Amino acid sequence: MKKFETNAIRTQAEQTENREHSVPVYLTSSFTFHDAEQMRAMFADEQEGNIYSRFTNPNTTEFVDKMCLLEGAEAGYATASGMAAIFASFMGLLKSGDHIVASSSIFGSTHTVITKFLPKWGIEHTYADVNKPETWEALIQKNTKMIFVETPSNPGLDLIDLQWLGNLANKHNVILNVDNCFATPFIQRPIEFGAHLVTHSGTKYLDGQGRVMGGIVVGKKELIKEIYTFCRSTGPALSPFNAWTLSKSLETLSIRMERHSQNALKLAGLLENHPEVLRVRYPFLLSHPQFEIAKKQMSMGGGIVSFEIKGGIASGRKFLDTLQMCSLTANLGDTRTIATHPASTTHAKLTEEERLAVGITPGLVRISVGLENIIDIVADIEQALNKFKV
Numbered sequence: 001m002k003k004f005e006t007n008a009i010r011t012q013a014e015q016t017e018n019r020e021h022s023v024p025v026y027l028t029s030s031f032t033f034h035d036a037e038q039m040r041a042m043f044a045d046e047q048e049g050n051i052y053s054r055f056t057n058p059n060t061t062e063f064v065d066k067m068c069l070l071e072g073a074e075a076g077y078a079t080a081s082g083m084a085a086i087f088a089s090f091m092g093l094l095k096s097g098d099h100i101v102a103s104s105s106i107f108g109s110t111h112t113v114i115t116k117f118l119p120k121w122g123i124e125h126t127y128a129d130v131n132k133p134e135t136w137e138a139l140i141q142k143n144t145k146m147i148f149v150e151t152p153s154n155p156g157l158d159l160i161d162l163q164w165l166g167n168l169a170n171k172h173n174v175i176l177n178v179d180n181c182f183a184t185p186f187i188q189r190p191i192e193f194g195a196h197l198v199t200h201s202g203t204k205y206l207d208g209q210g211r212v213m214g215g216i217v218v219g220k221k222e223l224i225k226e227i228y229t230f231c232r233s234t235g236p237a238l239s240p241f242n243a244w245t246l247s248k249s250l251e252t253l254s255i256r257m258e259r260h261s262q263n264a265l266k267l268a269g270l271l272e273n274h275p276e277v278l279r280v281r282y283p284f285l286l287s288h289p290q291f292e293i294a295k296k297q298m299s300m301g302g303g304i305v306s307f308e309i310k311g312g313i314a315s316g317r318k319f320l321d322t323l324q325m326c327s328l329t330a331n332l333g334d335t336r337t338i339a340t341h342p343a344s345t346t347h348a349k350l351t352e353e354e355r356l357a358v359g360i361t362p363g364l365v366r367i368s369v370g371l372e373n374i375i376d377i378v379a380d381i382e383q384a385l386n387k388f389k390v
């Protein structure tokens with residue numbers, strides 16, 4: 001078994017007779033068969049091979065194979081976005097009458113899917129308070145089929161003890177589905193702690209350069225088989241070009257995540273001592289209420305820092321307007337540092353009460369710390385904060 005970095009670089013689609021060193025993009029919608037018999041055998045699943053790019057393609061297969069090695073998963077399917085992966089993981093495995101327990105602290109669109117769409121198909125849900133893990137077991141019902149969580153969560157950076165949750169899921173024979181977007185497999189591998197499925201937005205750190213949309217779900221073979229059957233017929237497939245981009249990006253995931261984490265830790269430490277800042281959240285800060293969990297399941301803190309600025313919603317927005325270098329954009333996990341104000345953007349659809357319950361206070365600012373020199377990142381954020389002094 002090769003090491004993480006080696007797998008991220010050396011997992012490649014088979015070379016063609018051109019002996020290319022870098023895998024080409026397979027921009028083809030379909031693949032030809034030698035004869036009618038091969039065509040029959042492939043459609044009958046008796047023979048493996050590419051048929052149609054909605055099903056598989058050499059570029060998407062390379063990306064999937066690589067992610068499986070990195071996450072320690074048996075199988076996977078790549079989708080056009082992170083939301084498509086999460087949605088497919090629900091639709092492939094849940095049916096009318098089933099119940100899902102979801103962490104209260106999850107991505108805004110995932111919250112919308114669970115709250116607004118799953119009930120249309122008779123799939124019930126209960127939100128579990130991320131800050132009260134002791135209440136979770138009682139929420140598991142006879143018809144509970146899945147537990148869905150995000151750790152660290154977006155944007156509150158709440159953590160969930162994956163070992164504890166893995167044990168709970170296995171005790172009750174429930175599928176544990178973990179959105180591992182913030183940590184990436186370089187920092188945290190949920191399957192090692194008992195997760196059955198791991199979902200990702202490839203759009204974030206997997207690409208890491210803000211270029212392409214993509215997503216993936218990996219996990220137990222028998223579960224992925226159901227998800228694949230759903231996707232093969234409904235068509236949320238990842239494009240070959242985006243798969244190629246994502247697979248290339250994974251070659252540098254380890255060094256990017258190391259630097260993102262280094263920069264973020266430095267910024268978080270400085271913000272903690274700033275007079276205009278009320279509270280800082282970063283998994284590897286001693287002050288994080290779940291620092292012990294962070295150390296247990298993450299190898300470093302990742303690139304996202306959130307902090308509460310004095311003065312509520314007006315200050316949060318003024319802070320964004322005062323930044324000179326950091327980008328205001330609805331993405332994260334980019335080489336460029338990005339600042340957002342969740343209460344007025346990504347989580348604006350939640351009620352004030354729902355937001356507060358997951359730690360999204362009015363003045364909460366989320367920084368996706370990029371790979372620029374940390375001196376320049378800090379300088380931009382400090383000049384913005386210093387404008388608040390009276």
Ligand SMILES: *Cc1c(COP(=O)(O)O)cnc(C)c1O
Nearest residue numbers: 081082083107154181201203214
């Ligand atoms: C962005 C994000 C998603 C959704 O991914 P898309 O690629 O934008 O569809 C899901 N979960 C988390 C934690 C995210 O940050």
